Amino acid sequence: MHLAYPAVLSALLFCTGLYGVLARRNAILVLMSVELMLNAVNLNLVAFDVWLSKTAEETLHSGQALTLFTITIAAAEIGIGLAIVLAVYRNRGTSDIDKLRDTAERHDTDGPDHDASTAPQAEKAEATA
Numbered sequence: 001m002h003l004a005y006p007a008v009l010s011a012l013l014f015c016t017g018l019y020g021v022l023a024r025r026n027a028i029l030v031l032m033s034v035e036l037m038l039n040a041v042n043l044n045l046v047a048f049d050v051w052l053s054k055t056a057e058e059t060l061h062s063g064q065a066l067t068l069f070t071i072t073i074a075a076a077e078i079g080i081g082l083a084i085v086l087a088v089y090r091n092r093g094t095s096d097i098d099k100l101r102d103t104a105e106r107h108d109t110d111g112p113d114h115d116a117s118t119a120p121q122a123e124k125a126e127a128t129a
Helices: 004-023 027-056 062-092 116-128
Strands: none
Touching: 004 027, 027 062
C-alpha cells in the first residue's frame, strides 16, 4: 500500500478531532476528540514505521514502540480525565465547559457585590460544618 493513503486518513482523523476539541462544549466529547487525535498520530507512526522499514531494511520498529507508549498515555489520560469530569459534574451539575469556572471566582467575597449581611451567616455555616 502506498504511504499517501494512511497519511491522508490520519490527516482527516486529526482534523476531525481538532474540530471536535474547538467546537464542542461537553467535556466528554472534548476528551473523545483528543482520543481521536491521538489515534490519528498512532496511525501515522505505524504507517511511517512500515514505510521506513521497507526502505531502510531495519527491524527496529521504533514507530510501533512509540505507538504503544502513546496508547498507554492515552488510556491514562482518559481515566484521569473521566474521573475529573465526573467529580466536576457531581459538584456543579454540568459538564459544559463554558459554564465551568474556577472555584475561587465563585466564592469571591472581596468583590463589589459582596453583601455584609451574609458574612455572619457564612461564618456560622462554616462553624457548624
